[in-house]
Amino acid sequence: MEEFNFINSIKSKYYKQSSVIKGIGDDGAIINPVNGEHLVISTDTMVENVHFSLDYMALEDIGHRVLAANISDLAAMGSRPLYYMVNISSPSTYDNSQLIQIMNGMTALACHYQMDLIGGDTTSSDQLVITVTVFGAKLSSLNRLRSSAKENDIVFVTGRLGEAAYGFKYIQDGIASKDNYFINRHIRPIPRIDFAEETNDIKRICLNDVSDGIASELNEIAEESNVTIEIDWSNIPIHHEMKDLDKATLKQFSLSSGEDFELVGTCSQDDWERIQKKCESKGIAVTHIGHVLNNDQNQAKVILKDEKSRLVLNRDGYQHGK
Amino acid sequence: MEEFNFINSIKSKYYKQSSVIKGIGDDGAIINPVNGEHLVISTDTMVENVHFSLDYMALEDIGHRVLAANISDLAAMGSRPLYYMVNISSPSTYDNSQLIQIMNGMTALACHYQMDLIGGDTTSSDQLVITVTVFGAKLSSLNRLRSSAKENDIVFVTGRLGEAAYGFKYIQDGIASKDNYFINRHIRPIPRIDFAEETNDIKRICLNDVSDGIASELNEIAEESNVTIEIDWSNIPIHHEMKDLDKATLKQFSLSSGEDFELVGTCSQDDWERIQKKCESKGIAVTHIGHVLNNDQNQAKVILKDEKSRLVLNRDGYQHGK
Incomplete structure (x- = not known):
């Protein structure tokens, strides 16, 4: 050969x-x-x-x-x-x-x-x-680096999360039909070039693709930008069919299982309105899932807010109090 | 990891x-x-x-x-x-x-x-x-493509050929000293960036690196440029120590064993004189080993001239009459 x-x-x-x-x-x-x-x-x-x-x-x-x-x-x-x-x-x-x-x-x-x-x-x-x-x-004027998040930015994600992991579960369960939406999300992911194209007149968007799960990607952004990011569990976009999963599995799939190849990022409040309009006109789903906090303590971390708790979210999806 | x-x-x-x-x-x-x-x-x-x-x-x-x-x-x-x-x-x-x-x-x-x-x-x-x-x-003005050889060009090679193969023979014979010149030529080849730098004011040099042996590289040039190349066995630069090898082995090492990472190419007669001078001043060995023939028959091939024969040289080093 x-x-x-x-x-x-x-x-x-x-x-x-x-x-x-x-x-x-x-x-x-x-x-x-x-x-x-x-x-x-x-x-x-x-x-x-x-x-x-x-x-x-x-x-x-x-x-x-x-x-x-x-x-x-x-x-x-x-x-x-x-x-x-x-x-x-x-x-x-x-x-x-x-x-x-x-x-x-x-x-x-x-x-x-x-x-x-x-x-x-x-x-x-x-x-x-x-x-x-x-x-x-x-x-050359566009900035899409992980290090470009700023205080008070909106945190957003494209599409829905955890679908590739859910598709992989189908495969593990012995289902391998390529007509299955979730299996297709695992096997034939579609990169979000449409989002990149639609937003190419917005100067600064801190951007990362979801290859390892947003717990990992957001921590990368927090560290590179030296900011604290807070996301709200109730805002994480999840397919209705997945909502039957137990909460621990659902969190694992949507926060720390990767390969959805969606984009997660931060932008200014003004730009967020423009991004929403642009994406809406092209049928690209984008969801506001959190924001970058005032970083008084100069700490790089990600916080996951739930109904009852507000815990630090590690790269691997593990949550803890401090 | x-x-x-x-x-x-x-x-x-x-x-x-x-x-x-x-x-x-x-x-x-x-x-x-x-x-x-x-x-x-x-x-x-x-x-x-x-x-x-x-x-x-x-x-x-x-x-x-x-x-x-x-x-x-x-x-x-x-x-x-x-x-x-x-x-x-x-x-x-x-x-x-x-x-x-x-x-x-x-x-x-x-x-x-x-x-x-x-x-x-x-x-x-x-x-x-x-x-x-x-x-x-x-x-952008420099042309170093395999397809740029022309009739009446000089064919040249840098350094000496077959040394990496000879070094590999030492290794196969159980000698593994890194002080050995030939073994070093196999294990630690030095790419010919010096030649590329010295000749960067010459517009056209048809150039290929010797990764698979010059039989292969010259055939690539002949095919891409649609020319007939003739090289003279007596001009192939070979280390004096290798001249004790039997002729078949010597030909195999110097013509069809690669990984010397020397450069082989063609240039105009005028540019050849300039290349020689430039290389001489920097201690880079270059040897005139043949030329591009008038291509009356419009045939892409490589001919190896020996004392007694004039045979077609295939990519793999095999020689035949037609």
Whole structure:
């Protein structure tokens, strides 16, 4: 497989992005960056039986999921997707048709965002290991960093939380129908590029994608921005079907199970009204779930307010009094 | 290991490249590309027991080698190294100290080129799999593509060929001393960024790095440029110590064994004189090994001229009459 340059064999005849001077087929890709734009780059590796399993996912699903998780990082940086690179290490039992299935899962998603495959590598290995590197562009004036939350900001989240975890529970229970909404949320997540696009005239949005659960993502924001964030359990957007779950499970799914690939962030009160209007007009759900407190004590932490309690929420979703 | 963000823990306190707006520590890196420069991007994966072995290489060596192979692609694109990303998948028996050893091997080389680590990922896997993605810049006016060879061009190579393969033979024979020049050429290759830098005022050089052997690299150039290349066996630069090898082995090492990470290319007669002078002044060995023929028959091929024969040289080093 190494001898046969697989990636070369699946290269496009033309590139959608005019900034691609040379794509696949030389020692490296050549990009002509657009003046006034910053380039955003993110990379993620997914490993068989660690991040996905062939027991319940087709190779196309795996391709989709690895690329989607990477594009989600571009969304969280407020950027427009441009290109991607793919490194696939696979067992010697794999042939080209299997690699093409993985790539087909990526290509369908990439086409949706007009992304070009500009490079990559295939190697042999004992287990399937896929690294995807994605490239996006954003106006240099936009700030989407985790460190940009400010006191009195609104805290919001897109979509609903915990659905990927709930879908995974269905899979564990032996249900594997791809018609199932929740299973699809786990297997075929859709990154929130629509939100990034709609809000690309708002200068500052502190933004993170929900890959590890909002307990983790909000703690990252609190630490990087050195702020205290308070969220209200009653405002967490949850699918009505999940409300039958016991509360502990529901909290685990919606606060500390990740891979929903929604976006969580903070913005000013004024911008929140604009964001709401923009998202409403495009059918993108956004929910106000809390706010950034006056940080008199200069403490970086996340507080979860419930009917009866007000507890500190750790990265892992554990709640405690102080 | 996944929980602990290793890459985050080894991030620099400052970045050498002023174009890094945000390095490690958010959903993606942010780069502010330099006006008038193109960005060059290349990626390679190396897998334990496929591309390297811990039997004769230290983890630092492996780190060095993976990054060096990637930087070699930047050299072959005539670009100045800027940044790199590292994705390491490693067995659960690995702890942070072992990952740090791998990174130390990279950092030493990266420092030499003022490269910044701007992102990456660590995951669990059954065997060590390392993906490195490198970024470089070059003036938009420079052409270093494989497709840019022209009739009557000079064909040249940097350094000497077959030394990494000869070093690997030493290792196979049970010799593993790192004081051995040839073993070092295998384990700790030095990419030819010096050549790329010295020649960055020459507009067109058709260039390829010797990762698979010049039989393969020259065939790539011949095919991409649609030219016939003739090289002369008597001109291939070979270390005097290797001349004791039988001719078949010597040809195999110098023509079809790769990983010397030298550069092979073609340029005009006028530019060849300039390249020679520039390289001589910097102590970079370059050797004229052949030329691009008048391509009357419009055939893409490589011919190896010997004392007695003139045979077609295939990608794999096999020679035949037609």
